[in-house]
Amino acid sequence: MYKLTNEEVLELEKEALQVRRNVLRMIKASKAGHAGGALSSADIITALYFKIMRVDPKNPKWPQRDRFVLSAGHKCLALYAVLAEKGFFEKEILDTYGKLKSRLPGHPDMYKIPGVETNTGALGHGLSIAGGMALGVRMDGYDSKVYVVMGDGELAEGSNWEAAAACSHHKLDNILVFVDRNRLQISGPTVKVMSYEPLRARWEAFGWSVREIDGHNMREIVDNATDIPFEKGKPSLIIANTIKSKGLSFAEDKVNYHYWKATPEEIEQAEKDLNEIERRLANG
Amino acid sequence: MAEYEYKDPRKTFGEALVEVGEKYPEIVALSADSSKGSGMAPFHEKFPDRHFEFGIMEQGVIGFASGLATTGKIPFVAAIAPFVTARPFEMFRNDLGYMRQNVKVVGRCAGITYSDLGPTHHSLEDVAIIRTIPGVVVISPGDPVEIKKVVHAIAEHKGPVYVKIGSPKMPVLFDENYKFEIGKGVVVKDGTDVTIMGIGTVFHKAYFAAEILENKGISVRLVNMATVKPIDKELIVKCAKETGKIVTVEEHYLIGGLGSAVAEVLAREHPTPMKMIGIDDQFASNGPYEELLGLYGLQSDQIADTVQKFVGK
Ligand SMILES: Cc1ncc(C[n+]2csc(CCOP(=O)(O)OP(=O)(O)O)c2C)c(N)n1
Ligand SMILES: [Mg+2]
Numbered sequence: 223m224y225k226l227t228n229e230e231v232l233e234l235e236k237e238a239l240q241v242r243r244n245v246l247r248m249i250k251a252s253k254a255g256h257a258g259g260a261l262s263s264a265d266i267i268t269a270l271y272f273k274i275m276r277v278d279p280k281n282p283k284w285p286q287r288d289r290f291v292l293s294a295g296h297k298c299l300a301l302y303a304v305l306a307e308k309g310f311f312e313k314e315i316l317d318t319y320g321k322l323k324s325r326l327p328g329h330p331d332m333y334k335i336p337g338v339e340t341n342t343g344a345l346g347h348g349l350s351i352a353g354g355m356a357l358g359v360r361m362d363g364y365d366s367k368v369y370v371v372m373g374d375g376e377l378a379e380g381s382n383w384e385a386a387a388a389c390s391h392h393k394l395d396n397i398l399v400f401v402d403r404n405r406l407q408i409s410g411p412t413v414k415v416m417s418y419e420p421l422r423a424r425w426e427a428f429g430w431s432v433r434e435i436d437g438h439n440m441r442e443i444v445d446n447a448t449d450i451p452f453e454k455g456k457p458s459l460i461i462a463n464t465i466k467s468k469g470l471s472f473a474e475d476k477v478n479y480h481y482w483k484a485t486p487e488e489i490e491q492a493e494k495d496l497n498e499i500e501r502r503l504a505n506g
Numbered sequence: 507m508a509e510y511e512y513k514d515p516r517k518t519f520g521e522a523l524v525e526v527g528e529k530y531p532e533i534v535a536l537s538a539d540s541s542k543g544s545g546m547a548p549f550h551e552k553f554p555d556r557h558f559e560f561g562i563m564e565q566g567v568i569g570f571a572s573g574l575a576t577t578g579k580i581p582f583v584a585a586i587a588p589f590v591t592a593r594p595f596e597m598f599r600n601d602l603g604y605m606r607q608n609v610k611v612v613g614r615c616a617g618i619t620y621s622d623l624g625p626t627h628h629s630l631e632d633v634a635i636i637r638t639i640p641g642v643v644v645i646s647p648g649d650p651v652e653i654k655k656v657v658h659a660i661a662e663h664k665g666p667v668y669v670k671i672g673s674p675k676m677p678v679l680f681d682e683n684y685k686f687e688i689g690k691g692v693v694v695k696d697g698t699d700v701t702i703m704g705i706g707t708v709f710h711k712a713y714f715a716a717e718i719l720e721n722k723g724i725s726v727r728l729v730n731m732a733t734v735k736p737i738d739k740e741l742i743v744k745c746a747k748e749t750g751k752i753v754t755v756e757e758h759y760l761i762g763g764l765g766s767a768v769a770e771v772l773a774r775e776h777p778t779p780m781k782m783i784g785i786d787d788q789f790a791s792n793g794p795y796e797e798l799l800g801l802y803g804l805q806s807d808q809i810a811d812t813v814q815k816f817v818g819k
Contacts, residue, residue, distance in 0.1 A: 285577070285578070289576075331604075332605065333606070339576065340576075340605065341600055341601075341604045341605045342600075343600075344596055344600055347569055347596075347597060347600060347601055349569075350565070350566045350567075350568070350569020350570050350572075350573065350597070350601075351569045351570075351572050351573040351576075351601055352573060353566075353569070353570050353573060354569060354570035354571060354572055354573020354574040354575070354576070354577075354581075355573040355574070355576055355577055356573070357558065357570065357573070357574055358573065358574045358575075358576065358577025358578070358579050359577055361534075361555075361577075361579070362577065362578075380565075381565045381566060381569070381597075384563040384565055384566030385566050385569065385570075387561075387563070387566075388560055388561075388563060388566050388570065391561075392558065
């Protein structure tokens, strides 16, 4: 198992702060967006691109690359923020979010911006596509991995369970799924809207090897995600316990910030919140 | 009427799949508990490592096909027509169409060829719904020779394709010199009084109707309009100008099928009287296939009657 040094942890936390600043930059441009689920998955996606995945921003279609599939496409603010930070495209493009014909639509389009691998947004599609990618790179003899981020509310879509069965049936042990368990969806707490419990047992029953972590703890994310397959011949899954809108003091764990229509006061507060994180990180 | 050789469209598809499989190592076959019935057995035998079974999972299989295509594979997915079109429509739209993936979907036992199994197994809206997806090619080949040529053409074509085939044996109408090209209709027989545009599983019904009409002194231009999308606008307008009347024949709903596609062109470019032969807005009945076609006016003598009245000769 990979072990992050303290310096590496701090570095990743700084990257994640910058990613949150990029998210806020896009919200400032459009005054609205699916910030809640983006911020709950921001640490995971940052860790993937900055420590775990084998990608080359200068050669985004490199066949031996690792793939990232954002099954919950509405979290794309986090993906755009990370891709810009990683150098897949110019940061100025972030300021076009929400504008007519922006290259950064409200759900990602692989033909509009480099680094995006799939056109998601309709929940419940990502895992099948990721499974096909995992099968394809395996046929090619590449050791590439496929990483997926799903929402917890998204798990109610039956198509996910078709894909879950197929990934384990075809022994796709080059795939790692993160379930961003922020425990909220549009209408309220996920287990009240449509319960997925027992979450871990369900995935295990479908033939997956499962771990559970704190999805905001860089050490836990990286140490676990660099260790796949968890079991040979099985697809791997991490239940990441997270907080929706993580980083925004006024919005954390609040269902009505799923889609944030930002007031000027909230944006001001968000900036203060991120500056506070920066101060904390500067002090080690 | 001449003697015709009859061939199984699914077996023909399966033979062609092996041929293109030999030519293109990127081709893989995906099935949803449907491989034998779709003619995939020879492919499986020849390339066991390139055939993937997914069980009864038609939404999932479209997504997997999309993902495989992102890695340069050319997936052929074949299953019962409604279950690879209506059932996973959104996967078809987003994962294949919007993502522009090089996947070939083959719906078999299309139309009412699964006659006695009833409307759950009929596919009378596949062309209507799939042709709304930007960038997807929709083809309904008219005889076994064309099925083979279509499989070769779509293997070469880059992008998502939907092909529909039936299940009863079809007469071989064309010879090896027949030329199929995506997006091009073929004038099979020239004539001046009326153009009949037929397609797919009932193209041969239109073909024999044209013979009947010819014997009655009506000069029919017969067109095989196998590609419904992109539709051959030029040929449609040319036929409208030269014969003045157009009849379409298809084993599909009148809503959204070949007739609609032709009417969409003519309404904009050259309004022309039309007759559309197909199945009206209803769940089709059940029973023996040929009798069922007769119930909807799709037998050759019925088509000939309809055309004769329309022409007024
Ligand atoms: C098929 C489909 N149905 C509905 C929606 C609308 N929608 C967007 S986000 C969302 C809730 C998602 O909740 P969850 O998966 O928990 O993601 P979170 O925002 O909490 O990260 C819904 C219903 C959609 N995008 N796709
Ligand atoms: Mg959630």
